[in-house]
Amino acid sequence: MTDDVAQTPSLDDPGTDPKAVAQAAADRVAELTGVASHDVALVLGSGWAPAGDLLGETLATFATTDLPGFSAAAVAGHSGTIRSVRIGDTERRALVFGTRTHYYEGRGVRAVVHGVRTAAAAGVRTLVLTNGCGGLDPTWTPGTPVLISDHINLTGASPLEGATFVDLTDLYSARLRAICHGVDPTLAEGVYVQFRGPQYETPAEVRMAGILGGTLVGMSTTLEAIAAREAGLEVLGISLVTNLGAGIAPPGGVAQPLSHEEVIAAGKAAAERVGGMLAEVIRQF
Ligand code: 8IG
Secondary structure: OHHHHHOOOOOOOOOOOOOHHHHHHHHHHHHHHHOOOOOOEEEEEEEOOHHHHHHEEEEEEEHHHOOOOOOOOOOOOOOEEEEEEEEEOOOOOEEEEOOHHHHHHHHHHHHHHHHHHHHHOOOOOOOEEEEEEEEOOOOOOOOOEEEEEEEOOOOOOOOOOOOOOOOOOEEEEEHHHHHHHOOOOOOEEEEEEEEOOOOOOOOOHHHHHHHOOOOOEEOOOOOHHHHHHHHHOEEEEEEEEEOOOOOOOOOOOOOOOOHHHHHHHHHHHHHHHHHHHHHEEEEEE
């Protein structure tokens, strides 16, 4: 028992190097999958579960908790497994995270970005971050996928430690967005605003996000994208708008209250369609 604890250093311990824990997790991924490295990583947010299946053949599945530094998933509708998936009929491999740790869980920023750091240590060069979120554009009906062109991080937190000055110009790769537009020319782009959550925004907060230049509101993604850029990964961010932001009325209608159940349902309804689109995009990387 005490031996196990000693072998798995806590990410929370200030004396722990989070990149060393990520390397240990990547080494375990190599053991569990039988391949030394992966090429792409995909983090599946609310509503994106089928994207992993549509990508190609699953060659290995394991629990996130089988890897050093990960703790159990906390939210209903988020599954705690990682899969190694063959990309189409290529030799390239994707590491598919069926869940993420959210900042609002209070486990600290290191836990939030541990999957991204593990992917980077596993050799991944391209990261796809997906999420379910609220939309500010009233024409974005539930189930609309939107490419993230930029973000505003309102959490007040950062995954970077010490004087690590990372350039975030073009954080969300224009090259990868162009591939997406090639697959689906109707795809809209938006600026993602991360709130801490877990409460949804007030209508005034949603209006604030709009005044600041945001068009998507959510509780994930920005801290992971920052950690990815620090690690030198190319990032694609894609949101599934599962609800209008609080206080936003649909065309000709009135604003509705938000519920987690409705969010999950809207995600399920759109999942196959947007998952297929994303799988095609990843095959074209
Ligand atoms: I799904 O409207 C989903 N996640 N912050 N606001 C925030 N997060 C979300 C929302 C939303 N919908």
